[in-house]
Amino acid sequence: MIASRQLCTFLLDGHLFGVDAQTVQEVIRYQEMTRVPKAPAAVSGLINLRGQIVTAIDLRTRLGMKPRENGKRPMNVVVRSDDGAVSLLVDQIGDVIAVDVENFEAPPDTLQGPSRELVQGAYKLNGRLLLLLNCAEAVQLVTE
C-alpha cells in the first residue's frame, strides 16, 4: 500500500476537491462548447480537444451544488475514463498535493445527496478538508 498519493485539486463552490493525479490527462482553460439538448443535465457540452470530442460534465450540477455565477468561466480537468477522455468543469484549479493515507477518513453518514455517492472521503489537511472525488462514478450519467 502506498502511504501517500498525489491528488490534483480544484475548487467547487468553496470546497476543495481532489482526484488522483494519475487519472488526469490535462488541465485546460475554458473552451468553447457545443451544447447538447436533451442530454443529462450535468452535460455542459462537447469540446473539441485536438480532434478528440470530449464530453464536459459540470461537477457543480453533478454534485447538486448551485450553479456558477454568471460570467464566471469554469476550468476543464480532463480525466481518462474507460470510455476515453471526459472533461470535468470546475471553478478553479488548485495545486497537486501529496496526501497521506493516515489522514484519510470516510465521509460522515450525515453527508447526503449526490455527494454521498461521489465523495469517497476526506483528507484532513492543515486547516482544510480535501474531498476525494470518485472520478469513475462522477462520469457515469443516467440518461432520463
Added chain:
Amino acid sequence: MSFDDAELMKEFVVESQEHLADVENQLLTLESQGDSMDVGLVNKVFRAVHSIKGAAGFMGLETLGGLAHRAEEVLNKLRTNELRPTSLVINTLLRAADQLKALLDQIETSNQMDVTPHLVALQSIMAGEEAATTTAVAIEPTSENTKFEIGISSEALREFLIESFDNLEQAERDLLALERQPGADDLLNSVFRSIHTIKGSAGFLGYLKAEKLTHAAESVLGSIRSGNFPFDESVSERMFTTIDAVRRILHSIESEGHEGADVTGELATQMEEFLQEKLSETPTKVPKRGRSTRKSASSKKAPVAAVTSSKEPTESVEARRAQPDPEVIVTPVKPTPVQANSPKIETAQAPEAAPKAPTPTRISPAPAGSASGSTESSASDSTIRVDVALLDKLMTRVGELVLARNQILQFNSTIDDSALHSAMQRLNLITTELQEGVMKTRMQPIGSVWSKFPRLVRDLATMCEKDVRIEMEGKETELDKTIIEAIKDPLTHLVRNTVDHGIERPEVRAQNGKPTEGCLILRAYHEGGQVNIEICDDGAGLNLGRIKAKAVEKGLMTLEQVARLADRDVGNLIFLPGFSTAEKVSNVSGRGVGMDVVKTNIEKIGGTVDLQSKPGLGTTIKIKIPLTLAIIPALIITSDSDRYAIPQVNLMELVRLEGEESRTSIEWIQGAPVYRLRGRLLPLVYLRNELGIPRDNSAKSEIVNIVVLRADDRQFGLVVDNINDSEEIVVKPLSKQLKNVSVYSGTTIMGDGRVALILDVMGLAQSAHVVTGTKERAVSDSNDRATTNNSNMQTLLVLGVGPSRRFALPIAQVTRLEKLAINKVERADHQEVVQYRGEILPLIRLSDTLGVEPANHPEGLMDVVVYSEDGRSVGLVVDQIVDIVETELINTRPAQRAGLTQSAVINGHVTDLLDLPAVIRMVDPSFFQSTLNV
C-alpha cells in the same frame, strides 16, 4: 505436453484460421478441375493442413491435431494421385475443414469435442478408394521431389518464402531473448515451432537442404526440450549459423529458383555431430550452468570449436543485434574455424564494407548493382499487419490536420504574401495526399467477403438440386473495412436468394433452351466515388404478374396503384417488408423477411439497392455504396444558433415557405402540424420542440424552412431555423454519457473546429411519434412515396422544337442521342427513314406530330433521339437538344393533348412532358404490338 501460453495459443488460432480461409476455395477449385487438378493447389491445401497439424500437436491439442492428421492423409493420397477429387472426397474434406474451424473457435474445450464422425468419414474415404488404387507404387522420394518442384505454383512458393523469412526472424529474436534467460521454456518452444514449420514446408516443397538443416536444428532443440542438456551459447551459435544458412538458401530459391550450391550438407552433419557430442557428454554430468558446458565443449576438437571458441559470447550477440543482416554473418560456414569470432565483429562495425569484400562462402545472388543492404528487401518486407484501432487514430489525427489546414487557408486569403501562399499550397497538397493515403490503409478488397460465396453457392445448389456456377469480376475493388463488414450479410442474403429463387432447376432450364448450369455473376467496380456491386443471374427473372398479385393480396397496394407501376418499380416491390412470392418456404429463403432487411442494411450505410429483371433472362441487383463510412455527406442546419448535421441519406428535399405562405400553408390537425406537399399531407416536426429549445418568436418566423426527411420509409418535415449547406463530415461516435440520447447518432467537427451533433433521423422520428403507426400505415405510406417518387426527382432530357416550345422526356426512355445528316433521310412505306447501324430507323418529326411550327432548319445535321423497345427503334427528330436536367416536377398541370402527360416549369421554361409511347403510337400504331404479345 500441455501448453498454456495464451498469447501463443491466440497466435496459433489466428494463423490456423487464415490457413483454413483459403482451403475452402482451393478445395472447390480442385473439385471443379476434376482429374486435371492442379497439383500445386493440392500442395497448398496440404501445407495449410499440415501446419495446423504440426502446431496443434505441439500445443497438445490432440483432437485438432488428430483431425488435421487424418485430413492430411487424405490430401496426401490426392497429391500422389491415389485418390481423385470426387465430390464425395471434397465434401468430406470440406466438412472436416468446417470442423477444424469449429475446433479453433473453441480452442479451450477442443480436446473434449467429438470429431469421430469426421475421422470415420475420412478413414472410409482412405479405405474405400485405397482398395482400388492400392497397386499404385509408392513413388520414390527423389522423383517425388522433382515432381513437386514442378507442381509448386509461384504463389505457393511466395507464400512459403514469406512465411519462412518471418519464421527465421522470429526464431532469431527468440534465440536472442533465450540467450538472456536460458531457462525460458516458452521461448525455446517458439524457436522450435518456427524451425519446425520451415522444416515441414521445405520438406514438402522438396527443398532438401533446407529440410536437412532445419531437421538437424530441430533435433538439437528437441533434445534440449526433453531436458537432455541445457541451452547455452554453443547451441545458440549453432542455431544462428543454421538460420543464416537457411536464409541464404531461401534467398537463392527466391532469386534463382533453386537452393544453390553454396550451402552444403556439411552444416547439417556438423549439427548432428554436435548433438551427439552434447548427448554423450552431458548425461553423466548434467551441468546446470552454461559456462561449464561451454568449457567442456570447447575442450573438444574440430568443428565444435569453431563456435565455442567465442570467448565473448555477449559480444557476438551484440554484434548480431547491431547488424542482423544475414549477408555479413557468413563466416561460421567456413571450414576454417579459427576466424569465427573476429570477422563477425568487424563486419558489425563496418557493415558497409561487408558486401564489397567477396567472401568465399557468400551465396547471396544479389547482383552488384543493388546497393549495400538493399538485398534484404524480400517478399516478407512488403506487408505488415497493423491494428485497425491504430489506423482509426491516425485517421482522427489526419482529420484534425485537415481542419487545421482549412483554418490556415482562411487566413491565407487575407494575407498577401507569395512565400506564404506557396508554402500553403504545399501544405494543402501534402495534407490532401496524406488524407488519401490514410484512407487507403483502411481499404480491403471486396474479394475478402466474396471468398466464402463459392462454397455457399455450391452447398445451396446441391441442397436445391440445381447447377450453379459462380463468377466474380472485380474482386480487387476496394472498400473501407467497416463497409466490408456491413455488406457481408446483405450480400450473403442476396446470393442465397438468387440461388434459391432466381435460378431454375436444370430440367426447367433445359426446357427453356438454356444451359442446365445457371450462372451467378458477382461484379464490383468503382464509379463516381461510389462502389457498385452487381449480383446478376441468368435465371427466370421476376414474375412481375405474381408480384403484383401478391402485393394486392397482402394488402400492400391497391389494384389501381399496382397498375400504375412501371415494371422496374414492380421489381423493387420485393424490398417491401413482409413480401415474399416463394411458393414454398424453404430453409434457404422465402420467409418474407430478408429483402427488406437487405435494403434497410444497405441504406443504413448510405447505399441504395436497385433491381432489374427480365422475364426468362435473369435478374440483376445493383447495389451502390459509398467508399467509406467515416466521411459522409450531410446537410448542415441551424437551430437556435447551434449547428446540426443531417445525413444526406435521409434527406428527400427542402421546402422553403416565405411570407404569406409561411403563415397559411401549415395546417393543424388537433395540434399536429402538417404541410401539403404536392397534395399529400406531410407531418411536421419542429426541431426546437424535439430538442426542448424554446420557440423563437422574433421576426424571422416569416420564413419556414422544412427539411423533408425519410425514416423507415416514412416521410416527415423537420422545421429548422436555417438551412446552411451541404458538407462532407467526419463521423465520430457519441461518448458514453450521450449514447442514450436517441436523437443523435454521432458527432462531428466543423470546419471552424467546433463540435456539431449529427441528428439521428430515425430517433428523431420516433421521439416525435412519426413512426409509431401500425405497419399497414407505414407500408401504404411508403407506397405513396414510391408513386410520388416517380413524379418527383427525375432526370429529364429537354428538347427544343420550333422557336420557343420546350418538351421533355425521362432520360430513361432515351437509348441514344444522334446527329444524322439530313440528306440521308429516305422514304419507305410513307414514312421517313434513315439507315442507322445497319438497320432501317423510322423517323418521327416531333413538330409534325404535335403540330408545332418547326424552326427553320439549317441544312446539314439534325438531332435525333433514338428510342428502343424490344429490339425495335424509332428516331425522334427534334430541332434542338437543350439540356439534361435532374429536377423535381413542381407546378405541374395535366396536359390536354394526346402525346403529352403534363406541363411543368423546368429551368424557368414551361415545358411539356412527352408521353413517348403515345407519340409513337400516333404515328405507328403497330410499333408496340409485338411487345404486347410477350
